[in-house]
Amino acid sequence: NxxxxxxxxxxxxxxxxHHINVIQPYGVLLVLEQESLNIVQASENVPQIFEITAQELVQHSLAEYLDERSAATLKSKFEKKIRDKIPVLLTINGVKVLSIIHARERYLLLELELATMGQTSxxxxxxxxxxxxxxxxxxxxxxxxxxxxxxxxxxxxxxxxxxxxxxxxxxxxxxxxxxxxxxxxxxxxxxxxxxxxxxxxxxxxxxxxxxxxxxxxxxxxxxxxxxPVINPLTHSFVDLSDCNVxxxxxxxxxxxxxxxxxxxxxxxxxxxxxxxxxxxxxxxxxxxxxxxxxxxxxxxxxxxxxxxxxxxxKEQLAFDTSINSKRLNFIEAIYNNSKLADAFVANGSNILSLFRAGGAAFIQDERIVSVGEVPARDELADLAMWLSAKKQQEVFHENNLAAVNEHAASYANIGSGLLVIPLGESEDAYLAVFRPEVIHTVNWGGNPNEAIRFEGDNKTYHPRFSFSLWQQTVRQTSLPWREEEIKAAENIRSFIYEYSTRKK
Ligand code: BLA
Structure with missing residues (x-):
């Protein structure tokens, strides 16, 4: 498992x-106070641009290092209150530096790119x-x-x-x-x-x-x-979640x-x-x-x-169109037959196609009729009892039935997948649709059970060492039910409910 x-x-x-509080050295990070552009935090690699240490730099405002045009650019970006990250070319200390600005609630983050600093070509x-x-x-x-x-x-x-x-x-x-x-x-x-x-x-x-x-x-x-380590404006670590560096x-x-x-x-x-x-x-x-x-x-x-x-x-549209026409086809059959069981039998192959199923059964107390491949009579009766004990009134779906119903293991080959439409409010009547088991192999990149390995202290941990092929055979599982199929089942359930209440 x-x-x-x-x-x-x-x-x-x-x-x-996001609270890692260190950066990768391909950029320099500054935290600025909004109006004054006072530098309140700086990464320790700032000497590469400012020629003084971070400790010294935090005494200054960035404005002291900008030419007039850069200062105006920065100001205009803030005034527009743009929350997105914006790249601008600033002239800092006379050198052109590509800068990414992030405006936050109480401060600004400025990422300065070192790789292209001063480049013109x-x-x-x-x-x-x-x-x-x-x-x-x-x-x-x-x-x-x-x-x-x-x-x-x-x-x-x-x-x-x-x-x-x-x-x-x-x-x-x-x-x-x-x-x-x-x-x-x-x-x-x-x-x-x-x-x-x-x-x-x-x-x-x-x-x-x-x-x-x-x-x-x-x-x-x-x-x-x-x-400093702590942002003096917020008294916490800076949230670096959207910083590249x-x-x-x-x-x-x-x-x-x-x-x-x-x-x-x-x-x-x-x-x-x-x-x-x-x-x-x-x-x-x-x-x-x-x-x-x-x-x-x-x-x-x-x-x-x-x-x-x-x-x-496009694929979704095609699927929706096809499923809708089959759903309407079934609803028409319900209209045209006075008994649900008859509508079910008359519409059998359409129902199988509607739900891409191998078999379907209509179960109403002692009465069971089916199309396609379904579990044996006693197994169906047992399934109905299980649903009744669960007081299942909404559509139920599962693609690994044996995992939730132990008796289902014996018919996993034809009924690993189950979708149930409960047909009545008080009585035990169900339309059960079955999907066969699809045994398949998952090719994992390394053993997923070793995705994380703890050392003896139970604290130190490592990712796995090897990413080479580790095969898992998956059994007792059918193709999953698509959302559109579950919706169609729900639609059919409410139609039958309203239709039968009206007829009474
Ligand atoms: C981050 N893990 C990532 C990232 C990728 C992967 C793409 C984003 C960072 C990056 O681009 O390098 C995973 N990379 C893959 C996978 C393939 C690949 C699956 O090329 C397949 C081909 N990782 C672990 C364990 C933990 C973990 C056990 O193996 C947790 C205890 C966590 N992975 C983890 C964390 C990050 C991450 C926390 C974010 C790293 C960061 O952004 O700082």
């Missing part, structure tokens, strides 16, 4: 990654633009989500030069599947592998709704502390080490305001990138999200 999800929400999922915009145009056109031609992901991985690998680019799709339990992979020769392939949810726990996933990417150019970095959780640095990775970049894919997947990039050596290079990831992630959303929307 696999038991990993609890770590996703409890242990790993509660590490306070940039890659001409057209060079970048033609690569992006090409990638966008290729993505747009794709006809399935798989193909979109494959092309995106291919193009991003070409543009970015990362050793490996993967696309990672989340499932309903937040495990992730690698659905596309492009990599240099000699690297370990994770194509088709599933990784447990706790590898990237819920608070880390949540950050992708705010930030387009997480960039770790060098896991061997020296963390830079903030001075935010320091990395130790467990994840170890994870990257175990994967043989020095640099990592992950970019979100969003669908319906939830995280659909990530583009995960690995490099075996350090990989510095400028804000502009990171912006290419952000842009392509938007293109990818939009394209995936449009495909999924």
């Amino acid at each position: 696999i038991n990993t999800n609890n770590y996703d929400s409890t242990f790993c999922g509660s590490l306070p990654i 940039e890659t001409p915009f057209v060079d970048v633009y033609q690569d992006i145009k090409y990638a966008m056109a290729a993505i747009d031609l794709a006809e399935t989500t798989r193909e979109i992901c494959r092309i995106a991985a291919q193009e991003l690998k070409k543009i970015s030069g990362f050793d490996k680019v993967m696309v990672y799709q989340f499932d309903a339990q937040w495990n992730g599947n690698v659905v596309a992979e492009e990599m240099e020769e000699g690297m370990e392939s994770y194509m088709g592998f599933t990784f447990p949810a706790s590898d990237i726990p819920k608070q880390a996933r949540a950050l992708y709704l705010k930030n387009p990417y997480r960039f770790i150019p060098d896991r061997l970095y020296k963390p830079e502390k903030l001075y 935010r320091g990395v959780a130790a467990v994840h640095l170890e994870y990257l080490k175990n994967m043989g990775v020095i640099a990592s970049m992950s970019t979100r894919i969003i669908h319906n305001d939830t995280l659909w997947g990530l583009i995960a990039c690995h490099h075996r050596t350090a990989k510095p990138m400028s804000y502009q290079e990171c912006a290419v990831f952000e842009l392509l992630s938007n293109v990818l999200s939009t394209k995936i959303a449009s495909l999924l929307h």
